[in-house]
Amino acid sequence: MLGRGLKRKLSDYEENMAGVSSAFDSSRNLPYPLKRQLVLNVCLAKLQMYKMLVEPNLHRSVLIANTVRQIQEEMRQETSQHLVNMCGGLSTSPSGYLNLDLLAISSILKDLDFMEDVSPPTYLAASGDDQSKASETPCPRLEDERQDLKGVECAFGSFEISNSTSYLKDLAIDDIFEDIDTSMYDSDFDCPPLAPSRALPVVTSNIPIGRSDLSDLDHIMEILVGS
Amino acid sequence: MGEDTETPQINHGFLRDHNYVTEADIISTVEFNHTGELLATGDKGGRVVIFQREPESKNDPYGQGEYNVYSTFQSHEPEFDYLKSLEIEEKINKIKWLPQQNAGHSLLSTNDKTIKLWKITERDKKPEGYNLKDEEGKLKDLSTVTSLQVPVLKPTDLMVEVSPRRIFANGHTYHVNSISVNSDCETYMSADDLRINLWHLAITDRSFNIVDIKPANMEDLTEVITASEFHPHHCNLFVYSSSKGSLRLCDMRASALCDKHFKLFEEPEDPGSRSFFSEIISSVSDVKFSHSGRYMLARDYLTVKVWDLNMETKPIEIYQIHDYLRSKLCSLYENDCIFDKFECAWNGSDSVIMTGAYNNFFRMFDRNTKRDVTLEASRESSKPRAILKPRRVCIGGKRRKDDISVDSLDFTKKILHTAWHPTENIIAIAATNNLYIFQDKMNSGMH
Numbered sequence: 317m318l319g320r321g322l323k324r325k326l327s328d329y330e331e332n333m334a335g336v337s338s339a340f341d342s343s344r345n346l347p348y349p350l351k352r353q354l355v356l357n358v359c360l361a362k363l364q365m366y367k368m369l370v371e372p373n374l375h376r377s378v379l380i381a382n383t384v385r386q387i388q389e390e391m392r393q394e395t396s397q398h399l400v401n402m403c404g405g406l407s408t409s410p411s412g413y414l415n416l417d418l419l420a421i422s423s424i425l426k427d428l429d430f431m432e433d434v435s436p437p438t439y440l441a442a443s444g445d446d447q448s449k450a451s452e453t454p455c456p457r458l459e460d461e462r463q464d465l466k467g468v469e470c471a472f473g474s475f476e477i478s479n480s481t482s483y484l485k486d487l488a489i490d491d492i493f494e495d496i497d498t499s500m501y502d503s504d505f506d507c508p509p510l511a512p513s514r515a516l517p518v519v520t521s522n523i524p525i526g527r528s529d530l531s532d533l534d535h536i537m538e539i540l541v542g543s
Numbered sequence: 544m545g546e547d548t549e550t551p552q553i554n555h556g557f558l559r560d561h562n563y564v565t566e567a568d569i570i571s572t573v574e575f576n577h578t579g580e581l582l583a584t585g586d587k588g589g590r591v592v593i594f595q596r597e598p599e600s601k602n603d604p605y606g607q608g609e610y611n612v613y614s615t616f617q618s619h620e621p622e623f624d625y626l627k628s629l630e631i632e633e634k635i636n637k638i639k640w641l642p643q644q645n646a647g648h649s650l651l652s653t654n655d656k657t658i659k660l661w662k663i664t665e666r667d668k669k670p671e672g673y674n675l676k677d678e679e680g681k682l683k684d685l686s687t688v689t690s691l692q693v694p695v696l697k698p699t700d701l702m703v704e705v706s707p708r709r710i711f712a713n714g715h716t717y718h719v720n721s722i723s724v725n726s727d728c729e730t731y732m733s734a735d736d737l738r739i740n741l742w743h744l745a746i747t748d749r750s751f752n753i754v755d756i757k758p759a760n761m762e763d764l765t766e767v768i769t770a771s772e773f774h775p776h777h778c779n780l781f782v783y784s785s786s787k788g789s790l791r792l793c794d795m796r797a798s799a800l801c802d803k804h805f806k807l808f809e810e811p812e813d814p815g816s817r818s819f820f821s822e823i824i825s826s827v828s829d830v831k832f833s834h835s836g837r838y839m840l841a842r843d844y845l846t847v848k849v850w851d852l853n854m855e856t857k858p859i860e861i862y863q864i865h866d867y868l869r870s871k872l873c874s875l876y877e878n879d880c881i882f883d884k885f886e887c888a889w890n891g892s893d894s895v896i897m898t899g900a901y902n903n904f905f906r907m908f909d910r911n912t913k914r915d916v917t918l919e920a921s922r923e924s925s926k927p928r929a930i931l932k933p934r935r936v937c938i939g940g941k942r943r944k945d946d947i948s949v950d951s952l953d954f955t956k957k958i959l960h961t962a963w964h965p966t967e968n969i970i971a972i973a974a975t976n977n978l979y980i981f982q983d984k985m986n987s988g989m990h
Contacts, residue, residue: 355873370628372719373718373882374767375826378765379822379882387819390717491877
């Protein structure tokens, strides 16, 4: 009988829950705060991605921003009740997230406003600096992220950020990269495909390499070529 | 619309013979004209294809009602807004037919920013026998003209000519999601994410802003307009839907700027079913007045609801489209499917409603019998004049033959755009780059 079987029975539903396809869906078994954190991470990743677009979809951006606001509000209430019980690895203080989220939302919505300005949008002007700024992208620190969010340069960093995988935290990687002369790459250096998830920053700086940098540079190149 | 009486048959799957689908071929809108004789589709490549229903033929009983390509034209081209450094896609977001007023047909087509009025005319006669011009239209050598003749119209092969009549540009800052022709046949409106404009069909250099929900500070923005439509009979009334799940009915007699709705149709949130995605799934993707003008049909992610214009507090009917997806909202959010904008349609008598789903499935609900059916529009399972078999999505352990499990649904095959013939049981279904036209041959069922 058509359609009749589509009536939802609770037992059927429970069975169905077991056969989930995505890893994300299996989050249903996770504790609520962790699940919430997962959702929040995806929200932030999406907001970051939309920021890269010249003309992001306003409808989606607003829906995602509202979802973040909702989660944010929840977390704020919990914080005020001193019931912060974030799970395991995600021990970052929620207040840090809150500020970050606020910034993310307001900056993306602000960007959407540019369309009405006759003057060229501010972030387009930044394109000249993009390459040098790109080297800052794999920067996992929340504090730095806050600043990055103001610009559009921050690309795919949000996953690392929100996961708080801070293994690169103390490596001032951007500083080092900034000083590398790209002519080194341009030569017949056969660069192996390293760290695919973290695209190799293109550095255009032409600052002459001082002698003191050379040892550092050697070290970096060693890492890069995997010797 | 019972399973015994209903025998929808496939007239055509207008299958483009590509082994691959180019992005430009994806159909982005489907619309019957007011008589149902013509059907227009728009695609992501900015093209409009018009199909015409073949006249009845006694020799071929199947010939009647078949839709064949009538005309194809490029409506929109990709553009670049140099002032704002923005690329404007050519994708046709919506097509609306104007009521026919003479031998020609007219339609409005829109992409994200610009609305165009097109006129489609037929020509099957050609003047011949000019005195001063030859067959190619070149001037004759006057010394050869020795006698006068009367030019005559000679029948020729039918030619369909499409010409742009008006271009309504620069009216929208955000993306146009709807256009709707008013019942006064003189005006139409166009809605983007934050504003609705009213245009006169003959005037392209000015429009009136009738709704503006843009906050002074964009950081305060929490809601956008998702769809909008004029009332079919009362030219002063229109409805617009929002991303927060509400419908606002506005009366243009009240004030020039209809920021204050006249009726707000909103369902109180059920705290029991609240989740992270409550707001996203309640965002209305399409709103359609019934032909009678008494009801409104509103589609959100998981349901389609019928609202009575006389009752604002709750919908009179709610139909579940694919409630089994409720447990998969996280994944659907992750892969952006949750933002898919499904449209919905009424049949000619407002007794059946139709809307799309995933896996090339579409759903129909009979409002009287409360029966519902899931049908599939697919190349593999359908041959011309085949009878559509109802499909069933298996949500539990007990799985019958031919059932499909929730986990094997293909979320890349979605039916977003559907249209119902204004009077007959003929439906047009856009499935990615294919257009399917199904017809109820028995003319029974579907009361």
